[in-house]
Amino acid sequence: MSSQNNPTNGFNGEDSPLIQTKNLYKSYFNEGLETKVLFDINLTINKGEFVAIMGPSGSGKSTLMHILGFLDNHTEGEYEFHGKAARTMDEDMLAKVRATRVSFVFQAFNLLPRASIYQNVMLPLIYHPIIPAEERDSRVNKAIESVDLTDRTNFLSNQLSGGQKQRVAIARALVTEPELIFADEPTGNLDSASGIQVMKVLQDLHDSGHTIILVTHEQSTAEHADRIIELFDGRITRDTEEFKTRWAVDEDKLMK
Amino acid sequence: MLLSDTISAAMEGLKRSRMRSLLTTLGIVIGVGSVVLxxxxxxxxxxxxxxxxExxxxxxxxxxxxxxxDVGKDVLSITFGDLEAISNLTTVKNIAPAIFLTDRVKYGREEIAPFVFGTTKxxxxxxxxxxEYGRLLNDEDDRGAKAVVVLGSQAAEDLFTNTNPIGKRLTIGSRKFTVVGVMEAMGSPLAAQMDSMVYVPFSVAKAIQGRTTYIDYIALQSMGGDNELTRRDIVSLLRQRHNIDNPEDDQDKDDFYARSFEQAMDIIGTVTMSITLFLGLIAGISLLVGGVGIMNIMLVSVTERTKEIGLRxxxxxxxxxxxxxxxxxxIVLTLIGGVVGVIGALGLGYLLTMIANKLLGGITxxxxxQAILLPxxxxxxxxxxxGIYPARKAAGLRPIEAMGYE
Known part of the structure; x- marks a missing residue:
């Protein structure tokens, strides 16, 4: 369901992995001073995965998410999305990718203040280059329905509780039906009940075929994912996918 | 993105900070309004x-x-010979020479000191x-040097108040004159001087002043409507007669003025247009200040809404x-400000004109x-x-820094 509206221009389609990084580095430069944030990140994420990126604060997990989500650029190495190098994309192309292929759920919700739920969920659609204007209304209503907020469609965002706000943010993230949803500490500002609700929604999205990359520092939240990547001081220190693969190989050997 | 989406996004943005939009617009309202006003x-x-x-x-x-x-001073230069020569030009008609009297005019206890014009019909x-009443001066008055007088409306009112002046005898200097006519009021402040004038036959004024050489004034009309041709005719004739060598047509060298009302009107038009332009320019400065206000507020808005920009x-x-x-x-801010400013200025301008009309009369x-569309x-x-600088600043923000992650 995710890619029916997505343009394929320049992307190698389904053959290449969704996300692949090779020796990716990221540094920030401030008044000539270089601060290295990410070191030698090698990562492959395939379509349909539910990945949690874990690590303590300052480990570089959010930076990694921003790079993978085209909100920020990397300093060295390669990042390929569907086989297309992010480096080769110009500003308009990046905007198009953000509009059509990825979406975000932020810890601070980032809703438009003094705008209704409806207007907030509508926002990505007005920048979508393909979805026709006639389809917008039904898409918005469907997205709001999927997070169970239909009865509050016309509420202003500042009239909502934290959990409701995050559900609006999720509705906004899925209204364009992107193939990849990033969630940055989606439960970080929520009480546990609301947090469970939000994670349930993300779980459902994954079950319906979306690729989800979750950034969190909480083990309990990360456990919703099928795969956990741990970062520490800008380096990947653990990737459960690799263990699984190795384990599978070992198992094969054992079987022989 | 559709244009309608952009417009509605812009309108939403303005609505979310209504008070500020309003105040910013006020700068433009005043700017555009004062230009139009x-x-x-x-x-x-x-x-x-x-x-x-007109x-x-x-x-x-x-x-x-x-x-x-400086009437009374001996600065005369136009002679009876000049008058004769001008009369012979083929480009002029209705020649009316005039000699002024400075005598006081009395009727009963009333006394005025008007401009007394000794002239022809x-x-x-x-x-x-x-x-308005009676008749004007005629050729017989002049030929017979009759002691008759025609009064300007104001002069008639000053001397006779509410009584009919026709047939009454008044005194100019030490001579008695019979009132034969009263002029229609010119009805405008600019021509008010004419309403106070008193007209006697040319021959009478000539005799009273004892003039044999100089006359004070000639009014005439061009024949055939080519004013410039008439002017050149008169000017070259008078220069020749007055021995003025002035091939460069420099009026400062002449010892006389020869000017058509058309020229005078052109001069007035130029002066009033300069005044209008000057006022408009001054007002334009306030429009500029309003523009700086817009830039200021848009910059604040961009700073304040970096998160929103990042999200978008x-x-x-x-x-x-x-x-x-x-x-x-x-643009919406300035356009709304502009429209409100124009409407306000039109209303205020209309009101001011009405007040001025009450005070001076004859003002519409x-x-x-252009005065509406240009501002x-x-x-x-x-x-x-x-708006371009703040907008470029907003557009150039990187999403990640805009969202406050750095």
Missing amino acids: MVSIGASFERYILSQV SFSGDTFEIHAKGIQ EIFINWSMKP KAVGARRQDILLQFLLEA YAISL LATAIIVGLVF
Whole structure:
């Protein structure tokens, strides 16, 4: 369901992995001073995965998410999305990718203040280059329905509780039906009940075929994912996918 | 992104900070409003002035010595010979010579000191004046040097108040004159001087003043309507007769003035237009200040809304989408300000004109379409010019820094 509206221009389609990084580095430069944030990140994420990126604060997990989500650029190495190098994309192309292929759920919700739920969920659609204007209304209503907020469609965002706000943010993230949803500490500002609700929604999205990359520092939240990547001081220190693969190989050997 | 989406995004943006949008707009309201108001005041003033003189035929010429302002001083230069020579020109008609008297005019206990014009009947044609009561001067009055007088409306009122002056005898200097006519009021402050004048036959004034050489003034009209040809005819004739070598047509060298009303009106038009332009320019400065206000507020708005801009970019807004949204916000602000300013200025201008009309009379409200459209267009341009920098700043933000992650 995710890619029916997505343009394929320049992307190698389904053959290449969704996300692949090779020796990716990221540094920030401030008044000539270089601060290295990410070191030698090698990562492959395939379509349909539910990945949690874990690590303590300052480990570089959010930076990694921003790079993978085209909100920020990397300093060295390669990042390929569907086989297309992010480096080769110009500003308009990046905007198009953000509009059509990825979406975000932020810890601070980032809703438009003094705008209704409806207007907030509508926002990505007005920048979508393909979805026709006639389809917008039904898409918005469907997205709001999927997070169970239909009865509050016309509420202003500042009239909502934290959990409701995050559900609006999720509705906004899925209204364009992107193939990849990033969630940055989606439960970080929520009480546990609301947090469970939000994670349930993300779980459902994954079950319906979306690729989800979750950034969190909480083990309990990360456990919703099928795969956990741990970062520490800008380096990947653990990737459960690799263990699984190795384990599978070992198992094969054992079987022989 | 559809244009309608951009427009509604811009409108939403403005609505979310209603008070600030309102105050910013006020700067433009005042700027555009004062331009329109000043220009309309200038235009009304110009129309008023021109309406004052439009009753005069533009073909009428006035010829007099330089220094006529100092009546009584011996600055005369136009002679009876000049008058004779001018009369022989083929490009002139209705020649009305005049000699002024400075004697006081008395009737009973009333006494005034008007401008007494010793002239012929042609003066009334040249000045487009009509009698209200009685008659004007005629050829017989002049030939017979009759002691008759025609009064300007104000002079008649000053001397006779409410009684009918026709047939009454009044005194000019030490001589008795019979009132034969009263002029129609010119009805405008600019021509008020004419209403106070008193007219006697040319021959009478000539005799009283004992003039044999000089006359004070000639009014005439050009024949065939080519004023410039008539002017050149008169000027070259008088220069020749006065031995003035002036091939460069420098009027400062002449010892006389020869000017058509048309020229005078042109001069008035130029002066009033300069006044209008000057007022408009001054007001334009306030429009500029309003524009700087727009830029200031848009910059604040961009700073305040960096998160929103970041979010818009994160969900797929392109650079040009953000640029257009913020530009539109600035333009909408200036356009609304412009429209309100124009409406306000039209209303205020109309009101001021009405008040001025009560006080002075004869003033009607004047405004040209350009005077409305130009400030409006300027307002939009101001929005564009002063909006472009903040809009570019907004559009250039990277989504990640805009969202406050760095």
